[in-house]
Amino acid sequence: MNSPLMSFQQRVSHALADGQLRVALDRTTERFTLKRVAGLASLPDADVVRDRARSIRLHTLSRLDEYLEQFEANVTSVGGQVHWASDAQEANEIVLDLARSRSVKRVVKSKSMVSEEIELNQALISGGLDVVESDLGEYIIQLAGETPSHIIAPAVHKTREQIGQLLADKLGVPMTDDPVEMTATARSALRDVFLQSEMGVSGVNFGVASTGSLAIVTNEGNASLTVTAPRIHVAMMGIERVVPTLDDLAVMLLVLARSATGQKLTVYTDLLTGPRRGDPDGPEELHVVLLDNGRSRLVGTEVGEVLACIRCGACLNACPVYQQIGGHAYGSVYSGPIGAVLTPSLDREGPWHELPEASSLCGACREVCPVRIDIPRMLLALRAETVRSGKANQWVRIVFWLYRIAATKPRLFRCGVSVVRQLTRMFFVNGWLLRLPSPLSSWTQSREFPVIASRTFSEEMRDREEGSGDE
Amino acid sequence: MPETIFSVQLFATCLVDAIRPAAGLATLRLLERLGVKVIVPSGQTCCGQPAFNSGCLADARAMARYTIDLLEKSPVPIVVPSGSCSDMIVHRYRELLADDPAYASKAERVAARTYELSQYLSDVLKVQDVGAQCRRTITYHPSCHLLRGLGVRSAPSQLLDSIADARCVSLPGAEDCCGFGGTFAVKMGELSSAMLNRKLDAIVESGADTVVACDVGCLMHIEGGLKRRGSNVVVRHLAEVLVESE
Numbered sequence: 281m282n283s284p285l286m287s288f289q290q291r292v293s294h295a296l297a298d299g300q301l302r303v304a305l306d307r308t309t310e311r312f313t314l315k316r317v318a319g320l321a322s323l324p325d326a327d328v329v330r331d332r333a334r335s336i337r338l339h340t341l342s343r344l345d346e347y348l349e350q351f352e353a354n355v356t357s358v359g360g361q362v363h364w365a366s367d368a369q370e371a372n373e374i375v376l377d378l379a380r381s382r383s384v385k386r387v388v389k390s391k392s393m394v395s396e397e398i399e400l401n402q403a404l405i406s407g408g409l410d411v412v413e414s415d416l417g418e419y420i421i422q423l424a425g426e427t428p429s430h431i432i433a434p435a436v437h438k439t440r441e442q443i444g445q446l447l448a449d450k451l452g453v454p455m456t457d458d459p460v461e462m463t464a465t466a467r468s469a470l471r472d473v474f475l476q477s478e479m480g481v482s483g484v485n486f487g488v489a490s491t492g493s494l495a496i497v498t499n500e501g502n503a504s505l506t507v508t509a510p511r512i513h514v515a516m517m518g519i520e521r522v523v524p525t526l527d528d529l530a531v532m533l534l535v536l537a538r539s540a541t542g543q544k545l546t547v548y549t550d551l552l553t554g555p556r557r558g559d560p561d562g563p564e565e566l567h568v569v570l571l572d573n574g575r576s577r578l579v580g581t582e583v584g585e586v587l588a589c590i591r592c593g594a595c596l597n598a599c600p601v602y603q604q605i606g607g608h609a610y611g612s613v614y615s616g617p618i619g620a621v622l623t624p625s626l627d628r629e630g631p632w633h634e635l636p637e638a639s640s641l642c643g644a645c646r647e648v649c650p651v652r653i654d655i656p657r658m659l660l661a662l663r664a665e666t667v668r669s670g671k672a673n674q675w676v677r678i679v680f681w682l683y684r685i686a687a688t689k690p691r692l693f694r695c696g697v698s699v700v701r702q703l704t705r706m707f708f709v710n711g712w713l714l715r716l717p718s719p720l721s722s723w724t725q726s727r728e729f730p731v732i733a734s735r736t737f738s739e740e741m742r743d744r745e746e747g748s749g750d751e
Numbered sequence: 752m753p754e755t756i757f758s759v760q761l762f763a764t765c766l767v768d769a770i771r772p773a774a775g776l777a778t779l780r781l782l783e784r785l786g787v788k789v790i791v792p793s794g795q796t797c798c799g800q801p802a803f804n805s806g807c808l809a810d811a812r813a814m815a816r817y818t819i820d821l822l823e824k825s826p827v828p829i830v831v832p833s834g835s836c837s838d839m840i841v842h843r844y845r846e847l848l849a850d851d852p853a854y855a856s857k858a859e860r861v862a863a864r865t866y867e868l869s870q871y872l873s874d875v876l877k878v879q880d881v882g883a884q885c886r887r888t889i890t891y892h893p894s895c896h897l898l899r900g901l902g903v904r905s906a907p908s909q910l911l912d913s914i915a916d917a918r919c920v921s922l923p924g925a926e927d928c929c930g931f932g933g934t935f936a937v938k939m940g941e942l943s944s945a946m947l948n949r950k951l952d953a954i955v956e957s958g959a960d961t962v963v964a965c966d967v968g969c970l971m972h973i974e975g976g977l978k979r980r981g982s983n984v985v986v987r988h989l990a991e992v993l994v995e996s997e
Contacts, residue, residue, distance in 0.1 A: 289941070296945050600928045604945045638939055640932025640946070641804060643899035657846075663806030672806060676934070680802040684810035687765075688817040690794035697769050712978055722940025726947065727975035730770050737763045737772035741791050 288611065288634040295605035304439045305606050312433075312597040315542025316648065322544055323534065333535045334651040336528045337588035344579060347489040347522045348570065354492030358554030360566035368398035371571050375400060375481065375514055376407045378567055382512060384409065384478040388470075390496070390503035391415035392483030393591060394516040394571050396428055396613040397626075400481070412473045414502040419466050423450045429607030429615060431593040432540050437606045470502070480506035480563065484517035485590070486532055487568070490525045493553040494568070497537065497546040504550050513555065513563040519570050520587040532590060535650035539592035574626035582661040583625045588651045589618050595645035595655060601638055610635060617645035621658045633671045636662035675719065694738065701732035757876065758788040758827040762818070762865075764836045765797035766967040767988075774967055774988035778832040778868055781994050785876055789830075792821050800839040803847065804933050812851070815844050819857050822865075828875065829865040832990055834897025834966045835933075837867035842900060867897060869965055869989055873906035880913035885995040889914070890922040890959035892950070892973065894966035898926060907965055907989050914992065922962075923953040931972035947976045954984060962986045 286294065295301055320326040340347055352362040365371035371394075379387065387409050389395065401422070404411045413422040417434040421427065424446055428434030435443065441457045448455040453465050474480075482503050486495040494515050496503045507513045523529050537543040556562035578584050596602045596616030607615030612623040612632070620639060624632035636659040645655040666672045686696045707713055712728035715721065723729055735743075759782065763775040782789050799814030818840070822829050831837040844858040872878050889911055897903045911919050930936065930946025937943075950973060954962055962977075962984060964970050974986040 289939075292939070292942050296941060600930070600946050600949075601942060604942060637935070638942065640895070640928045640930060640935045640943070642895035642928035642932070644895075644926075644928070647899055660804065660806070663804070664808050665806070667806040667808070676805055676938075677807060680805060680807040680810045683797070684799075684802060684807075684813050687796040687799070687814045690796055693796045700769075712975070720937055722943075723937050723975075725940055726944035726979060727972065728978040729975060730971050732769045733772045735772060737768040737775035738793070738795070740772055740776060741793070745793075 288609070288638070291609040291611060292605055292638075295609040300439055300442060301437055301606050304437055304442075305603055307439070308433065308436050309597045309603045312541065312593070313648075316539055316594055316597070317542075319538035319542035319544065320535075323538070326535075326538075329531065329534050330650055330652060332531050333590075334588065336523060336531055337590070337651050338585070340523055340528075341520065341579060341584065341587050344519065344522070344576075347524055348519060350489040351487050351492060351522050352570075354490065355487075355554070355566075355568055356492070358492050359557055360492065360554050360568060363567060363569045365569055365571045365573070367573050368571075371398050371516070371569050371573070372400055372403035374567075374569050375516075376403060376409075378512065378514060379404065379407070379409055379479055382478070382565075384512065386410045386473070386477040387412070387479045387481055388473050388477035388506050388510060389413050389415075389418070390480070390482045390498065390506040391418050391434070392481065392516045393428075393431060393613060394483055394518050395481060397573065398516075398571065400516070412470070412477070414470050414473065414500075414506055415498070416463060416466055416500055416502075419470065420446065423447070427608070427613055430596055431591050431614070431616070431618075433593070437608060474505045474509045477510045479512045479514060480508075480510040481514045481516060482507050484515050484521055484568070485536065486529050487517055487522045488524075488526055488529050489522050491553055493526070493529075493551050495529055495533070496550040496552070497533070497548065498550075499541070499543075499547045501548045504548055507550065507552060508562055511563055512565045512567070513552075514567045514569060515552075516569050516571065519572050519575050520589075536590055536592055539590075539594040539648065539650040574628070578625055583621055583658045585653050586618065586621045586625060586658060588653055589622070590651060592650055594648040594650065598644040598648040600640070600642060600644065610638075617655045617659070618653070621655055621662065624662055633662075633666045636660075636666070694736075697732060697736060701734075704731040757786065758790070759830045759871070760790045760792055760822065760825050760827055762795055762798075762822065762829050762831045762836070762840075763791070764831060764833045764967065766971070767832060768795075770971055771967045771988065774832055774970075774990055777988065777990035777994045778830070781881065781990050782830065784994070785872075785878060785881065787876070790825060790827070792824060795821055798836045798839045799847075800836060800843070801933050803839065803843055804935075808847065812847055815847050815858070816851075816854055819844065819848075819854060819861050822861050823857055827864075828871070829861065830868055830871045831865060832868045832965070832988060833968070834867050834894045834901060834903065835968060837865055837870070838896040838900035840865045867901055867903060867965060869897075869906040869910060870901065870903050872910060879909045881910065881993050882915075883913070883993045883995050884915035884917075884997060885992060886916050886997070887914075887961040887992065888918045888920055888959045889961045889963050889992065890920050890954060890957040891925070892922060892929065892954075892962055892964040892969060893925055894964050894969045895928050897965050903965075907963070910989065910993060911963060914995075917992070920957050920959050922957045922959075924949070925953075927953075929969050929973055931969050933968065936972060944976075947972060951976050951980060951982075955982070960984055961992070963989055963992055965989045
């Protein structure tokens with residue numbers, strides 16, 4: 281993951297000042313949220329299914345090594361080949377080597393967050409290959425030279441008017457903001473790409489250990505073409521995306537689309553088991569690149585449950601912070617609450633310690649997560665890690681150390697409250713403080729700050745006791 | 752005064768103590784009016800939530816142990832007029848002190864008998880109507896830790912609905928966070944302000960003259976925003992409106 285140029289606070293300011301972004305986010309996050317509720321309501325008992333999905337994910341993670349070995353054995357037995365990549369560089373080299381050794385010139389891609397995580401496109405393009413994204417959202421951001429701002433809707437930060445302008449600028453087509461026309465434009469541009477590419481690179485929603493199958497869900501059918509039309513199919517898969525059996529896969533599919541877009545199923549669900557074997561269609565070769573990139577290190581840790589994530593994006597849509605700033609402000613390809621856990625966990629040396637702070641801990645993410653990942657608890661664990669490792673702001677540590685001393689000595693606490701009261705009462709206007717010094721100034725930029733009460737509750741109680749004693 | 756069969760201890764919280772004592776006094780009055788004998792343990796300070804949420808776990812643990820010792824002096828249930836402080840005591844103390852042999856079981860015991868005020872009224876006292884009366888148009892903001900932490904969804908609204916002469920109006924996007932989040936409001940001030948502005952717009956849209964919540968943190972945040980806007984809408988803690996009668 282590349283380090284972003286601006287600081288997190290600067291990116292937040294930038295996002296909050298972007299009126300177009302606000303329009304785009306308002307249009308989409310609310311729609312996704314409402315559709316999700318309706319989608320889950322179509323299950324007889326969504327809570328039971330979610331519990332089941334959660335237990336499947338946690339069980340798989342508890343025996344991840346066994347299921348991965350089984351998965352590899354079964355992929356191999358149906359004629360595919362598994363490549364293990366410990367980090368981004370290794371994964372990119374594997375794909376590049378495959379392309380070079382097989383004289384590949386053109387690569388078509390369907391949506392893959394793993395490929396975004398490892399910046400595969402840049403690696404392939406630097407290696408002299410043509411790479412074209414075929415998911416409409418990914419195609420749009422590729423044209424714009426941007427990164428995805430949402431796990432399932434990569435171009436969600438753009439209004440349809442902005443997209444129409446982009447297509448007009450880049451492809452020389454007439455400007456329109458009609459989604460149907462824009463889709464037709466992309467479709468006709470992409471059709472030849474599918475037919476001319478020698479290699480198709482896809483993501484993987486789930487790999488099934490018992491059969492070696494890959495499940496890929498899309499709404500555009502672009503993955504179906506990506507994985508069948510070119511000679512070679514390379515599937516990019518995080519090691520955590522394995523499920524034990526097809527029955528388990530069925531449970532995951534019950535909650536995935538419902539949580540993501542509210543659909544019962546996506547329009548296309550591809551279940552691929554091996555390359556072409558005598559039959560007329562399918563690729564000649566199937567390669568599965570299993571990426572670790574910091575994942576295996578997380579198993580069994582306080583943030584290990586983040587590996588249960590099925591990348592539905594529901595927590596992004598529900599998050600009041602994401603709704604304000606969108607995905608790019610997070611600075612990494614994984615945004616929103618899950619990104620705020622995943623990014624600093626996968627890339628421990630990166631400049632990500634502010635991401636877990638970007639949450640009011642409201643719990644909306646935990647409430648919508650199809651596998652009930654306790655994201656707020658993990659954000660708290662990461663905050664504690666920041667303090668432990670000495671990366672936390674020093675004033676925070678000093679303030680809480682002092683506060684703790686006072687709060688465990690009631691007389692000192694009362695004295696402290698009195699002192700603060702005297703201070704605040706020197707500057708108040710009608711019972712409120714209109715301006716505070718840094719770092720508290722960020723409060724009074726938009727809100728008044730209350731002063732300490734003239735009689736605190738404990739003072740009232742003491743008076744009451746003394747009063748009753750006199751009687 | 753009715754015969755006392757219920758006894759509780761009131762943990763007022765640091766924000767009620769210092770910023771909004773009226774909420775503590777109203778809680779006390781309300782419980783006593785309902786026939787509950789209320790002890791207010793002296794020496795109470797802060798549950799430790801701000802330190803916990805900031806990752807300062809050693810400090811949070813020290814405050815948790817202190818509060819547990821204070822509350823363990825009496826075996827009676829603990830009532831807290833705050834969703835987030837209750838959530839801290841009920842859910843986080845256990846996690847925080849799980850590896851502390853001297854405090855793990857005490858933390859469990861304290862958690863098991865801690866109730867947020869509206870929770871205590873509805874689940875233990877089984878009251879939905881406390882006989883309050885006021886002429887207000889009220890909208891209710893469900894604070895996040897009360898709603899999603901403790902799972903208290905309907906009790907406060909039912910209590911508000913029972914107030915004579917008051918009109919309750921719904922708050923658009925009610926379950927959206929107000930952006931307070933403790934130190935979040937300072938550390939991420941701009942982001943917090945953007946979230947608050949959305950909440951304030953919704954309050955104005957609701958047509959209410961009074962916003963009620965069960966958390967003084969959220970109330971002081973919302974009130975500070977309303978003051979800055981020059982709005983006439985007032986904020987009240989649930990207990991404050993439940994003791995009103997003209």
